[in-house]
Amino acid sequence: MILAIASGKGGTGKTTVAVNMARSIGNAVELLDCDVEEPNDHLFLKGTLRSSHVVTIPVPSVDGALCDNCGECGRFCEYHAIVCMGGPPLIFPEICHGCGGCAIVCPRKAIKEISHEIGVVEALDCGTVRLLQGRLKVGSMLTPMLIRSVKERAATTGTVLIDAPPGTSCPVVAAVEGAHAVALVTEPTPFGLNDLMLAVDMMRALGLPFGVVINRAGMGDNRVNDYCRAEKIPLLAEIPNDRRIAEAYSKGKLAVDILPEMRAIFLSLYQKLLALAKERP
Amino acid sequence: MSKVVITTTGETLDAPMDPRFGRAARFLVYDLDSKSFEVIDNSESLGAAHGAGISAAQSVAKTGAKVLISGNVGPKAAEVLAAGGIEMYSFNGATVAEALEAYRQGKLTKIK
Ligand code: SF4
């Protein structure tokens, strides 16, 4: 079963929900940290690194002895990753998508492909939780591609939790696609509601079953609750606005380790997500 | 034929300069010989998720201009412009006409 945790923007408590739910489930669970530009689940789960896999794409390399500066490769590349200005082609590996098209169109067979690293996928053992995390190489634009390679390495059985990147753009779609149910984490404030509505639109467009988790419940107003009721969106959990949770977070500790009574909230969230996933026709 | 490209938010010589290059709204292409100009839009680069600067540099090259005046040119765009033999000058604020005047008087700072 694949369950994703997402939010319309960063800083709503998505990490808190992901790591605490993973720990609360208890028996072997796999957590995928797909926030590859800033993976931070490992700060809370603190495991031992088991393996690290470098993810590469093939990028062009031009043989100057064969190239006659014809410009075909540059005209072909819609990403502007290979550019011809009359002289030898300029190559920008960070924005290349590795499609291989330029090598195919080159009439002189002057382009060969070399590996270019876009990031790594690391596996960590953290007690009952197995953590898989992607780390995008600084400067690389291929966030969705790295997220997909994290997911390719996930277990095919058992429970897989996905900690999606914040927002509503392509990387989020890459992270949540294929999930059986999604928890959208938000805060009970007008800004929180606004970002939640964007995330809800995305879930509906993707056709994924989803519900809402209100983090720091009680700190703001009831607008998120009212909205969920009006839109018939299930409220999966409300995490109280307890300063001990924030303190645990700031020290890199798990709320459920410090406040064992919190475990019930995350377990119930897990059960509700499973139920949502099963409801799906 | 000597043409100068200036990044702008408007469509006339009195229009303000656009300090951005890759994400500039438009390019005003001024022909120093005929003292005429045309305005081309940069929507293709604006629509690109990445590589806007590179794409804008290619558009500038296509106009045949050998001089560009903008606020800020990123490193990738600068590499492409340099490969196209286009000189880059930086000028902040003010209008297109003032940028042109400053260029004519040799008052602009060249971006290396
Ligand atoms: S491999 Fe594809 S994206 Fe990369 S430079 Fe060649 S044509 Fe462009």
Ligand code: SF4
């Ligand atoms: S298509 Fe081949 S020969 Fe032509 S410029 Fe590109 S690398 Fe050189």
